[in-house]
Amino acid sequence: xxxxxxxxxxxxxxxxxxxxxxxxxxxxxxxxxxxxxxxxxxxxxxxxxxxxxxxxxxxxxxxxxxxxxxxxxxxxxxxxxxxxxxxxxxxxxxxxxxxxxxxxxxxxxxxxxxxxxxxxxxxxxxxxxxxxxxxxxxxxxxxxxxxxxxxxxxxxxxxxxxxxxxxxxxxxxxxxxxxxxxxxxxxxxxxxxxxxxxxxxxxxxxxxxxxxxxxxxxxxxxxxxxxxxxxxxxxxxxxxxxxxxxxxxxxxxxxxxxxxxxxxxxxxxxxxxxxxxxxxxxxxxxxxxxxxxxxxxxxxxxxxxxxxxxxxxxxxxxxxxxxxxxxxxxxxxxxxxxxxxxxxxxxxxxxxxxxxxxxxxxxxxxxxxxxxxxxxxxxxxxxxxxxxxxxxxxxxxxxxxxxxxxxxxxxxxxxxxxxx
Ligand code: UD1
Numbered sequence: 001x002x003x004x005x006x007x008x009x010x011x012x013x014x015x016x017x018x019x020x021x022x023x024x025x026x027x028x029x030x031x032x033x034x035x036x037x038x039x040x041x042x043x044x045x046x047x048x049x050x051x052x053x054x055x056x057x058x059x060x061x062x063x064x065x066x067x068x069x070x071x072x073x074x075x076x077x078x079x080x081x082x083x084x085x086x087x088x089x090x091x092x093x094x095x096x097x098x099x100x101x102x103x104x105x106x107x108x109x110x111x112x113x114x115x116x117x118x119x120x121x122x123x124x125x126x127x128x129x130x131x132x133x134x135x136x137x138x139x140x141x142x143x144x145x146x147x148x149x150x151x152x153x154x155x156x157x158x159x160x161x162x163x164x165x166x167x168x169x170x171x172x173x174x175x176x177x178x179x180x181x182x183x184x185x186x187x188x189x190x191x192x193x194x195x196x197x198x199x200x201x202x203x204x205x206x207x208x209x210x211x212x213x214x215x216x217x218x219x220x221x222x223x224x225x226x227x228x229x230x231x232x233x234x235x236x237x238x239x240x241x242x243x244x245x246x247x248x249x250x251x252x253x254x255x256x257x258x259x260x261x262x263x264x265x266x267x268x269x270x271x272x273x274x275x276x277x278x279x280x281x282x283x284x285x286x287x288x289x290x291x292x293x294x295x296x297x298x299x300x301x302x303x304x305x306x307x308x309x310x311x312x313x314x315x316x317x318x319x320x321x322x323x324x325x326x327x328x329x330x331x332x333x334x335x336x337x338x339x340x341x342x343x344x345x346x347x348x349x350x351x352x353x354x355x356x357x358x359x360x361x362x363x364x365x366x367x368x369x370x371x372x373x374x375x376x377x378x379x380x381x382x383x384x385x386x387x388x389x390x391x392x393x394x395x396x397x398x399x400x401x402x403x404x405x406x407x408x409x410x411x412x413x414x415x416x417x418x419x420x
Contacts (some may be wrong), residue, residue, distance in 0.1 A: 004388040004402065006379035007411035008361060011247030011286075014408040018235050018254045019045040019399040020069065020228035024190040026093055027167045028197045028228065029053045032073040033060065033100035034174060035201045036221035043228040043253075044071040045399040048392065052090040056083055056097055078105060085111035085142070091396075095123055096164060098146065099171030102135055103219075106148040125165035129156045133172050133180065153178025153216070161186040161298045166213070167194060173215035174203045182213040188299040189258050193229045200224045230278070232258035234398060236306040237373045239263070239282050241405070243271050244313040244381035246286035249408055254280045261302040265291050265310060269317060290319025290356060296327050308334045308374035315343040316381045317356030325350050334371030337364040341378050341386065361386040366393040373398065380410050 020043035030053070032039040044050060046066070054064050054071070061079030065072045081101050088094050088111050101108035112123075127137055127144075134151045137144060153176040156169050166186040171194075173180035185191070187209055195208035202220040207213040235254045242249045243266050256263070256275035263273050263280070269288040274281045291314060296304040304327035314321035315338055325331045332352055335345050340362040344355040361384030366372030372394040379386035388394075391414070394401060405412045 001417040005413045006386045008380050008382040012242045012245045012408040013247045015250040016404045017252045018230045021231040022397045024193040025228045027096050027194050030096045030100045033075050033104045037223040039073045040225040041071045048396045049091050056087050081105040082109035099168035102148050103172050103175035108146045111143050125162045126168045129169040132156050151176045153180040155181045157183045174219040180215045185213045197226045230255045233305040235259050236262040237309045240309040240313040241377045242282050243284045244316045244377050246284050248283040250281045288317040290317050291321045293322050295324040305370050308370040312374035312377035314354045320355045323352040333367035334374045363387045366390040369393050369397045
């Protein structure tokens with residue numbers, strides 16, 4: 001398997017561009033099914049998850065092409081309405097294809113990873129919202145079979161502002177006719193980007209970014225051109241890397257507004273931040289100071305996806321930082337790996353207390369995408385050499401990470417294994 005070899009201890013200095021947002025391009029690629037025409041999408045990162053989404057679109061009958069960071073999807077002729085197990089397994093968020101398939105084909109069959117019955121598993125919010133809009137849902141072993149028997153616009157109240165459930169509901173609502181209001185909707189910028197795409201496709205949608213989204217009428221079929229917004233989690237990751245290593249970096253093509261909470265934490269840790277247009281410059285002197293409580297929350301709160309990267313920076317600070325993870329139950333799997341590098345972290349339930357210290361290089365293993373990014377940050381800040389295994393997790397969501405780190409003066413090499 002491939003791995004990264006990182007020699008830590010140098011400051012990061014330089015300028016790198018931010019890529020398009022993974023969490024925006026994935027739902028928008030799924031939404032291309034709705035338009036029945038050509039979608040030209042700019043600023044699309046080349047990531048494992050994006051390639052998986054393209055394979056799903058091709059399986060469904062779409063024609064897709066990439067030229068640089070522009071993806072073209074032609075969804076004029078769909079030939080299928082199912083996503084089989086092997087394609088679903090590649091990417092958990094492929095559940096986002098459910099809404100567009102129902103809206104376009106009137107039916108959808110998805111095979112859920114794991115193969116067990118749905119029960120209280122976490123797509124319950126998606127399914128109850130779809131039922132409310134008139135979708136009939138059957139569970140058959142590990143498959144779910146959806147039929148749009150009588151779609152109708154409705155008020156849909158989400159019990160929690162789930163990002164994926166908001167997106168699936170919004171996508172089905174474009175086929176409902178009448179008026180749908182999604183109440184207690186997620187407010188993430190990626191949902192506003194999806195709204196923007198749908199508007200360009202002719203949909204009447206308003207309110208994304210607020211707690212109530214209103215969709216009225218049905219989506220006409222037309223061609224669309226759209227530019228994906230910058231990745232705020234990638235932005236946060238490079239800022240945390242500089243905070244941990246010291247130095248001065250500038251990120252271009254960023255959206256500073258979208259990383260407000262992260263910038264605030266890093267400023268409180270002693271970093272100096274300047275923003276201007278789409279540029280963010282962060283200057284950090286080592287060591288960082290411990291930061292006030294970091295509590296993950298739905299947007300506009302501190303993003304759960306930036307928790308692990310910021311924790312890696314906090315591991316290098318003088319003083320302690322307390323993290324409270326309120327979104328996911330089990331999102332501290334990177335902690336034992338950080339501990340191999342000397343990090344001092346105590347976890348109790350949803351709380352992690354980090355006492356900053358000096359890190360040393362070690363052999364570690366990525367447990368998930370953002371946890372993997374945390375290991376890269378810790379390795380860059382540590383004295384000596386680290387080997388980071390199972391980097392496929394990182395490659396799901398970070399475009400050209402070794403090149404970008406190297407452009408900032410970090411010492412990182414990707415070494416190919418025999419099979420990846
Ligand atoms: C999206 C992001 C992910 C991010 C997360 C939270 C994408 C592709 N992924 O994931 O990077 O970490 O938002 O910001 O955009 N839940 C349920 N039932 C449901 C749906 C969710 O209980 O039907 C729970 C989840 O288990 C989790 C919480 O709600 O505890 C938040 O999940 P959600 O907002 O749905 O995250 P995703 O859309 O999966």
